Amino acid sequence: MALTGVRIVLVEPAGPINVGAIARVMKNFGLHNLILVNPQCDPRSPEAMKMAVHAKDILESAVVIPTLPEALQGCVRAIATTARVRDWGTPLETPSSALPWLLEEPDKPSALIFGREDRGLSNEELNYAQRFIRIPTSEVYPSLNLATAVGICCYELAQQVEIAQPQISQQTELAPFELVEAYYQQLESLLLDIGYLYPHTAASRMEKFRQLYNRARLTTNEVAMLRGIFRQVEWVLNNRNDDENL
Incomplete structure (x- = not known):
């Protein structure tokens, strides 16, 4: 139940194969809420559907929205992913340390935001999140495929559900x-x-x-x-x- 309120938000995805793979890995780990912000490809193309395999229902129910603020309507918690180190006061966290926070109010929508395949999220788009994730990778080849990054985060969320549930607190109701x-x-x-x-x-x-x-x-x-x-x-x-x- 804790995962039903988590939105996987893709900002301007360009590859239909990536979108199909993301739908598949979401279903692997029990997530179903896919939001596509101004997609640069057809998320229901034959390529995407073929890659989704048995997760075609996630592509068919995916919501297409023109802007990131509209995709976040109603959310009380939002985490953005980024590969770049910025001189901000907010630290970059690992998925295992940050993602349980999305599950603390399971009855309220939350969002996990991923950027474009080639350049990620802009600074303006990152401003809409409260916490930030960077997936640790090898310095030799740090760049991750978008679907791989989503898969890692979906796995971490699924692993954290049983751990996070007893710790859910209703004392802090974050503003939508x-x-x-x-x-x-x-x-x-x-x-x-x-x-x-x-x-x-x-x-x-x-x-x-x-x-x-x-x-x-x-x-x-x-x-x-x-x-x-x-x-x-x-x-x-x-x-x-x-x-x-x-």
């Missing part, structure tokens, strides 16, 4: 993706209004704020509290402006 995104929009608007942000640098500054809050893993109540502070600040600013005009 769309609520956090609405908070970021409100934060950017307010910071522009007070002159902390400038239009030409807002995107890079907001990227830093996203990284900060993603590390905090905000709960629904915490986002509500932060948005309440913003509403009060906006009220004070508006009333101060009204007083100055008197």
Whole structure:
């Protein structure tokens, strides 16, 4: 049951054979929820179907969505995979250390995000995740095939189900993706209004704020509290402006 809420999200996959192989390995380990973001191939092509073997039902039920934010709607936890080392405050983790976190609220959707075969995920796309995975490989040949990377993570998830189930805690209800995104929009608007942000640098500054809050893993109540502070600040600013005009 813990795996039913985990979405395997592929961003712009280009190879139908890869997509078919991913469907097959998902079914091998009990995952069924495949999301394709702007695929660059036909996920139901003969090549993909042939590679899926007995997992054709996963390809047939796969959801095709134009953008990554839409693919994450409703998710409270998201992990992104990356092969590149970035100078971020959030560390890169191994699948075995990070993936159990996706299972801690089995009744809430979560996402495991994979990037393009040739260049992975962009920095902007990585900003939508709260934790990051890098699969350790040999320095001699570090590059992994996309389907292989998905297979390793699906195996780790399946292995962790029995371990994670007794540790499931309902004490921390993480805020859903769309609520956090609405908070970021409100934060950017307010910071522009007070002159902390400038239009030409807002995107890079907001990227830093996203990284900060993603590390905090905000709960629904915490986002509500932060948005309440913003509403009060906006009220004070508006009333101060009204007083100055008197």
